Amino acid sequence: MSQRKPAQHHTLPANPTYVEFPRTDGNQALWPTHTTKIVDSDGQVNFMLHLGLDSPISIKWRVQVGKAVALDMNMPEGTYVLKDWPPGYRMFDHHKGPERGPRHDVYLFGSPKGKFRSINEFIPHAIWLMHNDAHASCLCKYCSKKTQKEITANLGILASTPGPSSPVPSRGPRLPREKEKEKKPREAFIQREPQYYTSVQRVPKPVQLPQPPGTPKPAMVVERNADLRAVSSKTSMVLRRWFRDGELLWCAIKPIHDPLSGLSITLWPGIVNNFRLHSDVVRKPSPVENEAEPVVPWSVKQSTVYKIQLLAVAHIIDAADHEVLPYQAHVLSAELLDALQTPPATSFNLNRGDLQKFNPYPDGDEVPAFSDAVAPYAMAVEIASTLSSYWSLTDDWHFHYSVKPPKPRPSASSLAHIQGSQPQTLQAALEAAAQHNASTGSSSARLNGGSASTSALASQPQPEKEKEKMTTTAATRSAGGSGDEQVVTQARFQGLWWGTERIWTDELIRLKVPRRCLAPKGAENIYPPSGPGKSAKESWEKRGRDSAELGAGTRSMFMRLDGLFIADIPQPEGGVRKECRASGMLYELADLDWDDPDVQDGDEKVADGQPSSSSKAATPSAASATSRPADRPNGQLSEPGIPFPLPDAPQGYRFRPILTPSHEAVMSLSLISGRYYPRILSHPLLDEIVEQALTNPLESGGLLKSSHLWALEGLSAGYYNSVDPTYYRPDRFKMVEDADKSAHTSLEAHKQRRLELNLKQEVDELEMGAESASAPPQHFAMEVDVH
Incomplete structure (x- = not known):
């Protein structure tokens, strides 16, 4: 574990909104007991120092955890700070080593699952406590048994830190840029080969080797079991739970319309943070009188709700299963792509802070202006395209x-x-x-x-x-x-x-x-x-x-x-x-x-x-x-x-x-x-597209013009709609991080080229105007209407 020194310069922001926990799992009995400073004969110390709520490191945790909680719960824009730790929690600074310069490690004690070592470790647990739902599953590393990198990426924490027009080609839409040098994957132990090896062989016969007593057998990942059962099991749900934590989807939003061009942004790319089962009680028609057996007057209708971190912006939304599509299922129109590529360069604001403030899906009837959405949407599309190139x-x-x-x-x-x-x-x-x-x-x-x-x-x-x-x-x-x-x-x-x-x-x-x-x-x-x-x-x-x-x-x-x-x-x-x-x-x-x-x-x-x-x-x-x-x-x-x-x-x-x-x-x-x-082709968001494809005349391409849609169900060859990643990254966290950085760099370069082109055009126009002013006047014959 690396040493973490308590911060010395963190203060509370002005006029914060305090957030309180509605429940807790904290237990004071779990606090450390060796809290007295004792110097041994070698001049060494090993004790836990209690850090109050107003200590700089406590303030840092309270501010950042409060911000993450507010973002997750879709609270109005503002500055949010934890008013206190959950009851039964307390922060300690572990002093260990020479008395004059001990090692410092900060921990938040109180949870029966373990002590939290960092802000990112505590955030998912704080969110779980804040939702006050005892039946929900906590997503922190100690409760979910996942790695912290996976959890941080899935929760969309990257959105608050710096950091294809068609499914064919599979990487999706990208804005024009200078010819890039071929990048080599940072991790060279596995490479995608230029040749395509194929063979048929007998299924290998497994062998159980002798193991020392008590050696556990390799276990199946819990998420794998749950995801496969969701797709393969029989269910009465209208739409199955197709999508998984960390996957990139298109999420339906209120259409952002441009009255000048007639274009609209209707789907925004985002990453699945988590999902939950939603149940609605549906009343049945009134039972027939003199029914021989009593009839339950209601039934339960279940669906899936996904928590989606929208790309390029700091907003998380809850989307029903009929409001999300696989990334490969949506095609950006050529007109919309052109609008993303050719906005006025001077108004194409790529400042990270301004991008994150943009809300594509505000509450109520409010809809953002199309001109304000162009830059964040272009960034989101570019991040999604880059992310599709990793495996x-x-x-x-x-x-x-x-x-x-x-x-x-x-x-x-x-x-x-x-x-x-x-x-x-x-x-x-x-x-x-x-x-x-x-x-x-x-x-x-x-x-x-x-x-x-x-x-x-x-x-x-x-x-x-x-x-x-x-x-x-x-x-x-x-x-x-x-x-x-x-x-x-x-x-x-x-x-x-x-x-x-x-x-x-x-x-x-x-x-x-x-x-x-x-x-x-x-x-x-x-x-x-x-x-x-x-x-x-x-x-x-x-x-x-x-x-x-x-x-x-x-x-x-x-x-x-x-x-x-x-x-x-x-x-x-x-x-x-x-x-x-x-x-x-x-x-x-x-x-x-x-x-x-x-x-x-x-x-x-x-x-x-x-x-x-x-x-x-x-x-x-x-x-x-x-x-x-x-x-x-x-x-x-x-x-x-x-x-x-x-x-x-x-x-x-x-x-x-x-x-x-x-x-x-x-x-x-x-x-x-x-x-x-x-059965993806029966998705409500694809109804109009499928209907248009089925009625497309032969002279316009017929059914083949939509082969990328049929490919999702295997009704046409897979190469019409394929995911074709190139670069290896060690985990999903690294993929999202690199995609965010690469997309920002690419769009900044695109904007700079646009500015240089505009400047050149202005200079050319000025030179042409000067030449016209110095030229002698020309006289033309005037036509006269005769009535």
Whole structure:
């Protein structure tokens, strides 16, 4: 612990508003007892000195905690100070070391959870006490068991300290700037690779190594369990709890309208601080007289309320679940982007203090002026765009599994069954697909049709020995196993920050490549794509169209993310480079009424990706859907457990496994497109956009013009709407901090270029005026109207 000397120059602000705690969990019995100064024979001291409310360090805490509490509770603008500590709390200064120059460490005692060492540690606990809700969960590090960096970032404390126009490209809108030098990630131990590694292998067999008595098994993160259950469990809620702490969203605000241009700001980017379940009692219609059984006259309707820290400003708002959208779901119009890029440079105020004072969502009927909103909104959009370029692995653990020595590779195997050309990068594959789209027509099914000549998964062939090293990964081989098997210890992770999104293992994610790019005619351990259902086939053929163009090949691929691990990649010049791999079962979207040839007569069909209890284990739709990877959640990560059920598929479709049972795909993180949002297209904020997309005429692009929307549910290829982060940051706190600093620097440079351009234009106009004044007068013939 670093030494903290008590401040000496903090005073109370003038005319403060005092804030009092309505409740407490404080206990005087928890105060330290060694409060008497005693100098031992070596001249050392070790005692706790009580600091009164008016001591400089106490004043500093009271002012900053009061400010954070007022911000969280949406109090009117003003200066807020804690009137006192919660009853049962007291601050002490720990003196330890030589009597003449002891070490100082300040603590706030009284909480049964532990002593608070800093202002940021105490703020979430103070907020919890201030809300006076005994059923709510405290978010401080001692109650939530999270790291302080995560908590500070999630609470939006960065907003009070200095510190894409379309989802495609995925980083979102950015204002023009000088060509930036390529930045290298500060943390070089994991890099995003330029090649896109893919393979299919058997699911590793977990091994339980002997552990000393009392050694705890690695536990599943609580947030991971709660987030996955929220998406996959059955619920009567109209909108599921899709969003997670720390994710970047668009939050609906009262429209900020510009009467001159007709433009409006309706959504503001923000970060989820936390969320809570909200319940409303709804009265049922009056019961029928002489009802045989008594009827409860009311029901409970539940929804989610998110606390959102709006970017660039110091305001936190509560938003209902129907008022927030995924960052990838909103497209800024070209006109609004232009308005953000070309305001008068002299009025483009980027002072941090002025930006934070702006309130995009004031109380009552008040709406801020559009001209006042341009600078803070441009800053918020720029922060969001920059934040989407960062990624990070979280919650590491060690997985032990057994492997057999590699055998000679058969002549035909695995994922190498790619038809046609073999582009070396994903971009080449996507360009090939785009060229195919442009040459095959304008309907959605035709443009996304599966053509063997353009199907490629951008996987550069690797020598077998190198592949073996890559798939067994950063492994420490140890004694154990049976026969020829060896035990491998692998570094794994429970989740990652992927740009704007929080992704956990065990959840279904979207991949960039369309289904037609993976073994369009089938391959070893890979099933061919499912064809069109009966209704789609009949409808298509009635119009004289070829139904072979339909089927799963036109849609996205999905992965149930069973594993995240580090791979050691041998380098030609020697040594290794560490990269991250994702592994899991692959799925496609099959029509509900498609007859699976691999399902025998009498077997029940699989609906929404969930196998029937009577389905045969040998069928791909049942067996591989329930195959259990190595880190299935049952509270502990090292043993298989019961998998989370797959989320709901889009209406009219079901999830169908692509790989044979007991196999999994292993691929580069670069092929991950982002989270899958079940039924997101029915969100109220998207109603108008979806309606416009469905009625868009073919001559204007038809349904394909909104492919980025359909991609959120996997109805079009993932690369139409993908999160594509580039730079690694160690945690979410660092991502938000760096995004804030980078955005401010970029916009200041943009403003300076605008000022220089305006000055040059003024000089040119003055020079032209001087030339006109010195020129001789010219005479022109005058036309006369004759009546």
